[in-house]
Amino acid sequence: MTNPRRFLPILDWGRSYDRSSFSNDMIAAVIVTIMLIPQSLAYAMLAGLPPEAGIYASIAPIVLYAVFGTSRALAVGPVAVVSLLTASAIGHVAEQGTAGYAVAALTLAFLSGGILLLLGVLRLGFLANFLSHPVIAGFITASGILIALSQFKHILGISAYGHTLPEMLWSMIAHLDQINWITMAVGFSAIGFLVWVRGNLKPLLRRIGIGPTLADFLAKGGPVVAVVASTLAVWSFDLEGLGVQIVGAVPQSLPPLTLPSFAPDLVGALLVPALLISVIGFVESVSVAQTLAAKKRQRIDPDQELIGLGAANLGAAFTGGFPVTGGFSRSVVNFDAGAATPAAGIYTAMGLAVAAVSLTPLIYYLPNATLAATIIVAVLSLVDLSILKKTWGYSRADFTAVAATILLTLGLGVEIGVGAGVAISVLLHLYKTSRPHVAEVGLVPGTQHFRNIHRHEVEIDPSLVTLRVDESLYFVNARFLEDLIQSRVATGSAVKNVVLLFSAVNEVDYSALESLEAINARLGDMGVGLHLSEVKGPVMDRLNRSHVIEQLNGEVFLSQFDAWHALKGQS
């Protein structure tokens, strides 16, 4: 484990780097760079930052991830959900457009990077598991709706604010008189074009004889076409003079060296949002990375991923960026384009650096409405309400978690939505295990098998009650078993022996141990024997560290069949 290659995966793939890898990586890098330029500008706008911040946030982070990350194809940079979380977190501490806002973004990236690094070094990646699939799915769907709505003001050309659905709707309605019809025309044209490209361009290209791979990449180029066409339109017809908001002057520069703030007030206010961004970004990134790695039988180390993403965010904090993570769409493009190693990311960073110093004057006339359209079309694919139907069919508890997360995220904002979702998932899990399935079993005649007496024709003995406990015993359900046995034995006074069949009991904690002792003492007071059967090795080891086995009013049987033979017919 002290192998430096574990902490610097670049040492692993770097030594076998060859000409073929180089050419594959270069091709992927060119394609990804072209795709990333409009995407980076758009996510910067979503985060409430100037457009160049999006480009900067794609350069240093991608290089640092290439050095420290374990995925061969993951592309790191600004992504929709993390940009929304950034806007929400910073919106509480600074006014958009001020210097304080940009510094807060750097600070948030710094804190997020620090948290990720710390979790990675302490190997605490499993904490991300507290976000259940229903909570993540509900959160992503609600975020998609909030993101689309937050960008809709740019399509209408109005100003509107808010971090929750009611706030946004109310603010938009209050500003409806500001609508700029030309902006709206540009915005809706861009949305219409992008939706058409997404659904129809690829089949069309295929029909006119273009190969599938090329057709796929041309279809992915839709946003670039929308950017170029709408920029030309604004420039040609002087739409700026008619009130269409444009990107305007963007500095022509490599990423600057920047410093986050360490003011205790600001750090205190951003710590919880930074934790949330870290965990959500990590979960999103790792699931993309694992999906892509599996396709090539490669392996992702989640704890090392935390270090890679932590380094990327620290990079963003010191080079004028904002919080980043591994993005789904850009990683898939990178993978499909044939990226063989993380070097593809390094070449992409170089391409973006060239764009930052040379191409920025060309986007002066780019309308904000076009960027908003690319965001809206991109995030609508995140909105998947079918999760409600799927979980409803599978389990009411999971459905409750999804529905609560969606409603609370939309109604009260992203932080409360995710927090409540996690709390609800945990409580539902505890509730489910608090009333475990306990079956009273009897012998299936002619076999050594025992089955539920209410479902099967089985032999029973009025002096012997055998209960199969289908859950680990721990504090939340310990007393349930006490009550159950007490009520079963108090009502059946012919009972002489109780056997607990422990084949599905994976743990007995101290509370459950005390309950077992109480059950044993109470049954003893009633003159009833308490026996255990089919106790697993690790559970038995632990029980042997206490006095419960030596004080047991009965025996421990290796198999339930042995218990049946020894105890039946003692009435």
Place this chain on the structure above:
Amino acid sequence: MTNPRRFLPILDWGRSYDRSSFSNDMIAAVIVTIMLIPQSLAYAMLAGLPPEAGIYASIAPIVLYAVFGTSRALAVGPVAVVSLLTASAIGHVAEQGTAGYAVAALTLAFLSGGILLLLGVLRLGFLANFLSHPVIAGFITASGILIALSQFKHILGISAYGHTLPEMLWSMIAHLDQINWITMAVGFSAIGFLVWVRGNLKPLLRRIGIGPTLADFLAKGGPVVAVVASTLAVWSFDLEGLGVQIVGAVPQSLPPLTLPSFAPDLVGALLVPALLISVIGFVESVSVAQTLAAKKRQRIDPDQELIGLGAANLGAAFTGGFPVTGGFSRSVVNFDAGAATPAAGIYTAMGLAVAAVSLTPLIYYLPNATLAATIIVAVLSLVDLSILKKTWGYSRADFTAVAATILLTLGLGVEIGVGAGVAISVLLHLYKTSRPHVAEVGLVPGTQHFRNIHRHEVEIDPSLVTLRVDESLYFVNARFLEDLIQSRVATGSAVKNVVLLFSAVNEVDYSALESLEAINARLGDMGVGLHLSEVKGPVMDRLNRSHVIEQLNGEVFLSQFDAWHALKGQS
């Protein structure tokens, strides 16, 4: 379930009430009444209330519990831990000795009664299970220390304040100059006498030929002797004039009719403490009631207990009392004295009512130091640090919960102590289940049994990996299994089939379902089959509601032996 006897247990035992029950109950009532007089005064002092409040809190509540409760022997009234919680809760909203303080106590009893009734009607008694045994044990021990320390000021005759160990110690040290040496002499004499009575009186009485039952009851009368003797001493030697604090004038009256306050600020401030008092009081009371019921093969209905305790607290709120619950020592005395039905409680209430109107002038000269001594000696039996040793030997997680609860209760107060204890228990449980025991198993030669390949000599097949999962699969551990299988299969490229042996899997939630689907898809991409074996009925029913079984890259086998036969040797 609509049987009125379920909601009014009095209808059940009342109709078979006879002369023998009456005489048993009367004898028990006389003994309990004598014991309760000093105890009630003392716990009122602990709660920061005037002494009569303790008597009032023992009258109406005991009658209401007799009507609605299910335990035949439980004696309801003020108890040490709940009195401490009351003092801590009210201390934050009112000054001790003011009218607002007494009203806050009534309000707290009212809220607590309302919460208990609500939990009972909604049948939510299982919520009390969130308090694990380690948390309760740690909390009771820490509370005993805090209670003893809070009463020590009365022994020294100084004024001191605080709700945490450091606050109390600091305040006592700051007021050490106020020490009254005569008070100290009275206090330490009382403590010494009570400790001697507790340890030595019963054996002594036995030796001089008194029967065991009578000796036991005489020994329990120690506090009454201390009260009488010290009252006489103060009166005879005019110790009041020498600075010894006495109980003073106590109104000679039946419990008054009182009204709690419904001021929103006060209710808001007391709601969380009331919840805490309800839950802790309920847990303490139910465990006493169950222990006593088991000795006579009787049954306690925990949800009906909530209703009984709720009614008792509402009774306290409207008759000048404060929060109450079923007490351990008084219930055991009641049981041992032969109480046959809850009518014993009603007679005890009558005895206390007589005491309230006739005996109160006699306690004018009772020194506070004697009451403090009875509390200190009583609660020292609650302090049981051996729980630290027991849990250390059994499980580090349980030890951590105990130690954290003790330290946080002592250091930061009762509310934070219990809250943190519950949170820590839940997190430790989630942590333990987040990394479940998963064993790779092989066939024990000549049998149909499968055992861990690292512990036993078993047959294995390089093309077939069988993993036995010893835990329910849910969101906290879903991704663990994904990572585990990915790493096992990525490193063993000869693997053609993976079998998951599900005999100990009691649940698969939606997150785990998605993980199974992801595992299935990834193994599919690698050309590896995924199979399940020995899936339980309820788990299989649920999996069949999703598409995972039809999309499975393999089969579901009824037994692991079938899976082995079908899949071995496919390299």
